[in-house]
Amino acid sequence: MIIRTLFFASYKDIAGSDALDIELPEGALVSDLVSQLRACGDCWNDLPASPVAAVNREYSPLSTSLAHGDEVAFIPPVSGG
């Protein structure tokens, strides 16, 4: 399945992109997506092991299971206002 993965602010600098389509096995969790990204090496190690995530624009735990077409965003500490 393909997961649309979004990066913002400092995480966008790590990813070198604001959006990537990542292929994951069926039944994968958000935490599996994190592990797969961090295993890419280089600056991907700078992505926290337990980042705050949103699935389909709702804050979601890393234990959330994903489905094809889901949109996952990794949310660096926010600083609006």
Next chain:
Amino acid sequence: MQSLQCSITDAIIDPAAVLAGTSSDNDGAVVLFLGVVRDHNDDRAVSHLEYEAYTAMAEAELRKVGQEARDRFDVGTVRIVHRIGRLEIGEVSVAISVASPHRAAAYESSRYIIEELKKRVPIWKREGYLEGERVWLAGGTK
């Protein structure tokens, strides 16, 4: 008509436009909060700010915050506008307008909204310093 209006914009925020029409005949108080770009942070001279948002989620999260304010306090219309893009010193980054029959609820709900916004709404600011460096800020400032 009481309403809840929340938006992310890349256009200059006009405080008078945010304020206009907030109060109804039922209201005795309106509070307008403006966040503005200041020229320093932690003793460093700031030249400008760049804001970025996860716009679709930020607007949804702003609506949740605004609805919570309406559930907790006796307020009528709530309007929240947050700007993104490059902002110069003195420009408005966020405007919050709330109306209430009474001043206490107007002040408290306004404060609630800005504090929750800084904790939860997916918006980020990067400071540009006079000496040229640019740094993403992590976490809410005071």
